[in-house]
Amino acid sequence: MADQTADGSLRGGLPAGLASLTGFQLSKCGWWLEQRLEAALEPLGIRVRHFLVLAMLSSSDSLSQQEMADFLLLDPTLMVGLVDDLEARGLCTRARNPSDRRRYTVRITEAGLDLHRRARAHADDVGEEVFEPLSSDERRVLSRAIGQVMEPFWAEQKLRPRHKSAR
Amino acid sequence: MADQTADGSLRGGLPAGLASLTGFQLSKCGWWLEQRLEAALEPLGIRVRHFLVLAMLSSSDSLSQQEMADFLLLDPTLMVGLVDDLEARGLCTRARNPSDRRRYTVRITEAGLDLHRRARAHADDVGEEVFEPLSSDERRVLSRAIGQVMEPFWAEQKLRPRHKSAR
């Protein structure tokens, strides 16, 4: 490992034993991005998870609460309050699915699309700032690599029975 | 965005609105790595956070509990029990720092170094599996990119006063 100093720490002061763990750094990077986005979304009156729901709905005609819980790796009981919040603000609508009346058909509204656009702009800004040390080429490689790494995860996730999913 | 299907979802079924958020994927990737490592370390009788403490100590002569809490972004009160656990198993030692008797001088033992080596091997195995879709070149680029992105974070973290740190 390069950039190592005499006392075993790297530039920035992180001990080498930690700095050399890509998983640790990646995990904290995800945490950092989330914290910054949480702060950036505060003026819009939503949390990151609301934004993620809007992001899902913005690219799908409609989704059920269960489907959304699966994608976000959240417990289905948490989706209740989440969709409640969005519905109360007119950002999405809930309607019973005619072909399976147990399910809701959740759809994003015009107001929801608008808020999503603004929130997405904030998310992109945060990404710009956090990934600023990288060249645009490096950013593309990073983005593509993460997507490629996660593909088998999402595929496996899809096959897993709901009631046994470990979160 | 490539690989998009008619209904707005990507291969693997993740809605495009989510899949295109690198931050979301990166965040879940960190979560996935952590979950898998948690499971891999169970036979060793330690959790990921114990491993991270050992990893720090393995590359430093000694550290105080405060320093370790800062590096791991954990509340200092949590370090008490964590070091308790390790000390009880003979994996580290606690001694008062002679030059500042408020601080502990936490040092890793031979048994601690041995357990760290075994845990690190598990961590590397998990990394191998998760990053398997990438070429070794891509892995190097990814690892280096994450480290580069996080450098300013750790530098800023170091400067931040302890009692005001937001976690």
Place this chain on the structure above:
DNA sequence: TATTGTTATACTCTATAACTATA
């Protein structure tokens, strides 16, 4: 007066269990 480490407590968040309605 400020800081390290500690304990006990309060709080936040999430999962669990039980329920209704649909299938």
Place this chain on the structure above:
DNA sequence: TATAGTTATAGAGTATAACAATA
């Protein structure tokens, strides 16, 4: 019998506050 959604509750995890010892 199983699943979608809901509610209330219990549990895990974390931070907060207060303290002792030291600087």
